[in-house]
Amino acid sequence: MHDDFIEVQLEEEPIELCKLLKVLDLAEGGGHAKLLIADGYIGVNGEVCTQKRKKLYAGDSVYIDGETFLLSAADNMVQREQRKTSKPSSDKAKAPKPANKRAAKPAKAAAPAVKKPKKKTPTRDENTGRKPISFG
Helix, strand or coil: CCCCCEEEEEEEECEEHHHHHHHCCCCCCHHHHHHHHHCCCEEECCEECCCCCCEECCCCEEEECCEEEEEEEEEEEEECCCCCCCCCCCCCCCCCCCCCHHHHCCCCCCCCCCCCCCCCCCCCCCCCCCCCCCCC
């Protein structure tokens, strides 16, 4: 076992474990990478990891086949999403959840239903005879 490590600089954070194995040419493809992970050949931060899409960040270490790879941030690194952190506890007491969902909903007031008229779109184009397409 080596005490040395190989530094890998990340240009984007986070990176999924299976994608990292493909990028480092430790797996022949995505299926091979997922198989290595599922069979327990990969260690992340000192523990065996079986999460195929485990998100890795700068500071994490990956161990495979006697080699340790330490992830670090490149100077021009782009962060795609933040790490999920635990929410600070609030001083307010939370109300217990009701066992019956129907009991939790307040009764609706009996009001007459008013329907808004929808915009009418032409069913066919006058020139081409085709139906219009809406993208949004």
